[in-house]
Amino acid sequence: MSRGFVKEEDQEEIPIVPPRADLPIGAVNYVTKAGYDNLVEERNAFLFEKESLPHDNEKERRIASNLINAKLQLLNERIASAKIVDLNEQPQNEVRFGATVTVVIDTTETSQQFQIVGVDEANIAKGKISFLSPIARVLISKHVGDTTTLNLGKVKRVFKILDISYTNQL
Template sequence: MSRGFVKEEDQEEVPMVPPRADLPEGAINYVTQVGMDELLGERERLITERDGLDNTNEKEKRITTNYINAKLQLLNNRILTAKIVDLSTQPQNEVRFGAIVTLKIGSDKNLQHYQIVGVDEADISKRKISFLSPIAKLLTDKQVGDIAVLKLAKEDRSFKIMNIEYPQVHQ
């Protein structure tokens, strides 16, 4: 039946699903093992949520199911395109994907620690930055003692690399 013959109040809303973190066209979807585990956990939570929906309001259940299925579609695409980087194979004396980098930023006496991770793992509150971020790109291939300079509008900010380590994932 054509949608033109359906009562307006019977038409379901198409759920607006927020996009996942930006991954530019052609960029490889690198993830750490921890990041992949988080993606798989997110998928399990969404499936459990969808399968446990209340059946009392059929229309609300359909709308919520469509929303969760749309989120799952985006998530499954990320999982299928993910390329897990084995951190034990990274050059341990250089900043690369997965590294936890200890930085002295400018004249600040306090050292900062950041891990370079995939776009879905990035969370500044957890001190995890995307490998596509300007700072991560600036730090990549640097070694302990190197200084990377980020040119900002009003000033240059220097990042001195104090330490590089790679977390070991235990299965």
């Protein structure tokens, strides 16, 4: 039947799904084991949410189900492309993916910790930064005692590495 003969109230809106964290085309989707487990837990939560949708309004159920399916599709793509990095196989004296790095920035007295993680795991409030972030990029391949500079336009931030750990999950 032509769309011209369909009642306006019968037409469903296409769900708008916010994109997942940016992963550039061609970039490997590195994740920690904890990050992978979080992705699987997120998928399980979506599946449970889909199963728990109320049955009293079929149209609303269908719309909600379509939204969940769209989110699941994006999530399943991330899970399928995930490459788990074994933190025990990383060079323990060098900053690499999965490292928790303790740094002093510029001349501050207090240190800060960042764990370098996958794009879906990144959460600056928890001290987790994406391996693609500018901070992670200047820290990778450095050792304890090294300093590195992050250029932010006219501002330069100097990071001094105090400690590198692969066991301390923030």
